[in-house]
Amino acid sequence: MNKSKKASKSQKSVVNLVQALYVKGTIKEIKEKIAIIKEVLTDSCWRTLELGKLEHVRVELRDLIKHLKDDANGQTFNVDIEDFIEYVGETESLFSVKTYKQRVIDYLIENSWNPVIQKIRNLEPITRADTVELEKVLWNELGTREEYNKFTFNTLAGGNVAAFIRSIVGLDKQAAEKRFSQFLSDNQLNSQQQEYLKTIINYVNENGDITTDVLINESPFDSYDWQEVFGDNVAFISKYVNTLHSVIVAR
Incomplete structure (x- = not known):
């Protein structure tokens, strides 16, 4: 070489x-x-x-x-x-034309304090106007819709631009844990519960989104004993996952 x-x-x-x-x-x-x-x-x-x-x-x-x-x-x-x-x-x-992913990452670094990006990181609901803003950036300013579709093909983020952004910038860990603690009556997590929650957050950081179907059908979630670990609070797992998903679905 x-x-x-x-x-x-x-x-x-x-x-x-x-x-x-x-x-x-x-x-x-x-x-x-x-x-x-x-x-x-x-x-x-x-x-x-x-x-x-x-x-x-x-x-x-x-x-x-x-x-x-x-x-x-x-x-x-x-x-x-x-x-x-x-x-x-x-x-x-060494410098050649940057890949679509590189252009997106450059943009996110330079605009890390953009209010919409902060909403995505902090689990705040986004609006239709926020989605339109992201689509303009991703489909027009940084590349084409075709490049975006090619890059996100067969991923959980898919056509959801906010999920795609979240798969790169991730969640704010403290915001994610705080949101979950709101569902618990005692607002305290034991070590095993924290480990389960960490797995959910890591999944979202890698994939941009999560649904209850993922918890049922995909590893490692399908092997977890949610009832034993969370007891009477087990129903809140689904509510939390639905929250993680719904905040990036524009209204």
């Missing part, structure tokens, strides 16, 4: 790794490094790449990789940034 191709492959690996960290940005350790994570995901970072900067990225992010070990898609990350440093002088040839 020639140098420019090897460098391009290494760059893609680094970007994929950092994107995976970004979508887990609610984790405290990752949140503390979010500034450098966002920087690495911008074009300008790679256009002005220097050895010192790349080494700084490696040192800053190396201890965060442990948070990717339980990635729901079964991905593994084994990136040798030092190998990439050898080819840093040839980065000029």
Whole structure:
């Protein structure tokens, strides 16, 4: 493999790794490094790449990789940034047309405080006007409806643009847990209940949406003993899942 191709492959690996960290940005350790994570995901970072900067990225992010070990898609990350440093002088040839996903992620990073995106992260109901705004961005400004459909084909998010956005930015963990606690009479979760709830939240973070059918028919939910773990509160699981789904269905 020639140098420019090897460098391009290494760059893609680094970007994929950092994107995976970004979508887990609610984790405290990752949140503390979010500034450098966002920087690495911008074009300008790679256009002005220097050895010192790349080494700084490696040192800053190396201890965060442990948070990717339980990635729901079964991905593994084994990136040798030092190998990439050898080819840093040839980065000029690395930039090609960005993929649709890369354009979307760039937009979400640069517009992370957009009110609609914040609604999606914080489990606040969205309106039809919010959906129209997202459709305009995703289908016109960042690409085409065809690109969107191709990227979301056979996914749970499908035609729901808010679910698609949520599959990238994820839920705010505290908001998700607070919403569930509102259903409980004692507002307290034991360790097993917390683990079950974490699985639901992780599923939504990866897929953008969830329904009661998923709880019945898909692993690992179909093997859970909901009644034993939640007792008299078991009915609230369905209510909670319906809430997670309904807040991204425009009214």
